[in-house]
Structure formats: C-alpha cells, structure tokens
Amino acid sequence: MRSAYKFRLYPTKDQIKKLGDTLETCRQLYNDALAAKKEAWEDDRYNLTYYEMAHQLSANRKKNQALGAVYAHVLQDVLRRVDKAFQNFFRRVKNGEKPGYPRFKGRGWYKSFTYPDAGIGYKIEGSKLILSGIGAIRIFKHREIEGKIKTCTIKRDSTGAWYAIFSVDTGEEPPRVEPRTAVGVDVGLKHAVTLSTGETFSYPRYLVQMEKKLAAAQRRLSRKIKGSKNWIKQKLKVARIHRKIRNLRDEFLHQISKKIVDKADLIVFENLNIKGMVKNHNLAKHIMDHSWGRLIQYTTYKAARVGKSVELVDSRYTSQRCSGCGIIVPKTLKDRVHECPRCGLRLDRDLNAALNILTLGLRGRACGDTG
C-alpha cells in the first residue's frame, strides 16, 4: 500500500535560490529531452529510450555546470517524466484518440523535482530535511510518518511556498476483518458530520471565518484591472488564503476520518452526487459537501490499514425516509426534525439520515452489534 505525506518546508534565502536553480535546471533538461525525443521521432520514427537519454545525460553533466550541480538521481527522474509523457501520448494514439503532443514547459510551469530512490539523496534528521545538492532545510512535520519512505518530491506552489511530499510504503494491506460493528455517516445540515451513533462533528468556526475572508479577497480581486500591479498583489493574497484553507481543511478531515475509523469495523457513507446538489447558502454545509469525497477517501485508506471496510450507498431518500418504519416523510431543508406520522418516531433529521445510511450498508450483511 502506498500513501503520501506532505510537509511544509522553510528554506533559508540561500536554500530558496538553490531550490529555484534546481527547478530551472530540471525544466531545461525536461525541454531538451523532449526536443530530442521529438526530433528522433519526427525525423526517423525512432523512439529514443530512457537509457539512451540517461547515457547522454551523464556525458553532459561533466560539461555542463548547472547539470553537474544537481543530484544525478533527480535529473534521471526528469528523464523518466519525459518518457512517461511520451508513453501516455503513444498509448492514447493507439486507442484512437487525438491527444496533444507532450508540451514544453515554460518558466513557472515546472513545479517539482523528485528524489526517486528510497532514502537515497535525502534524509530526515529531527526538524531538518537534508537534500543532496541543496542542504539541511527546516521542515514542519505535523504528522508522524508511518511506513517506509520511498520517494521524496520537492514542490513549489503558486505562492512560492515549498513542500516535501513523501511517498510511503505502508506494507501489505492487512486482511479484512469480518465486520461486527457498523456505523452510518451523514453529511449534516446542522453539523458537518452526523454518525448513526448520534455523535456529531462540527465544521470548525475558524474555517468558516477563513472561507468568508477568501470570498471577500476574491471579490476585491475581481474589481482590480487584470494584469495590473495591484491585481498581481491581490492574486497572491487569494492564493495564500486558499493554501491556508486547504491545509486546515485537510487537517480537519484527517482528524474526523481517524475518529470515524475508530468507531466501527464497517463504515457506511452516502455516495453524494455533488453535481446534482442543490446550491445552498449555508456556507459550512456547502464546504462540507465539497470535502465529502476527500473525507471518504481518507476514511477508506485509514480503514484499509487496519482491515476495516468502507461502503458507499445510494443517497436518494436517506433524509426523507423514516429510519423506524421506512415510509417517506417529505422534508424541506428547513425541517430540522424528522417526525413520522405513522410510527411516531421523532429525532434529529441528520441522525435519521445516518440511521438510513447504516441500514442500507447493512443490507445483505450480517453484522452483530450496530451503533
């Protein structure tokens, strides 16, 4: 099993220069290799192999100072990227598609480089990430890495912030346990998430505030003249808020997915159709709807690590149906309480939905204790 960890880097001025130079050298190598492959193909219908390019590269490294300054494996990874771009291109041609030719990367369009081999060329020591050819960079490791690190990718985002992304081998997936407990998960109106146990998780207040701040910054951006100095400044501001929100939201989703996995052996989510969703003005709800896919994704891989299962069920009628007797009890978004005229069941609408989701997930399964 593979998973990835992304951590923010805090390079010094000198290191930022080296990181930037490395990206630039990689970009140029990418374009050179692309040109060489293109030429070989157009002139001779010859597909230049990775090994031929790598052989040429090691000769060039002796002559070219910029190439010589970058760690060899990092450069080889650039060639592999070119190779892959062509493989994808040819595969799509074979399938009868009309793909665009692999593209040259302009300045600013080459954003990352990779140390491709496990533990070779990079090392984490305390709060430092030591990169061959660059130095010891301060790293903010907000989570412990579980598993064996395979590759390390260094990336610059649109605001100029640097990140290290570690691809990790978490070992063999453990065998699935026969579920004995189950829980239904509903994306709620009042709370971000409601479980069939009655527990709820609310979308953090500070995140809602940040989203409001983002909306205001975007409005300000739209009033500026595109391409002007102020526009560029504002655009950077928007990107910064975006990044902060993304990170905080991810952190929140990691926290609740962990809590959900701890709850039961079988976790049932409703499979929301985001496109078909009614636009609504409850900001927190809106955000949660759009984080739903990621929450399912995080829960699924956390569950797989411990042999637990995630199931998706059809989301139609989960809020309308009575979880007690099964009849449809129509509700609008305003109705916060489910009240059944037939069986008399009365409970929070989100809890009612979570119970329906649980029931759908248990269909055809024999689970013992359900919550």
Ligand SMILES: [Zn+2]
């Ligand atoms: Zn009922």
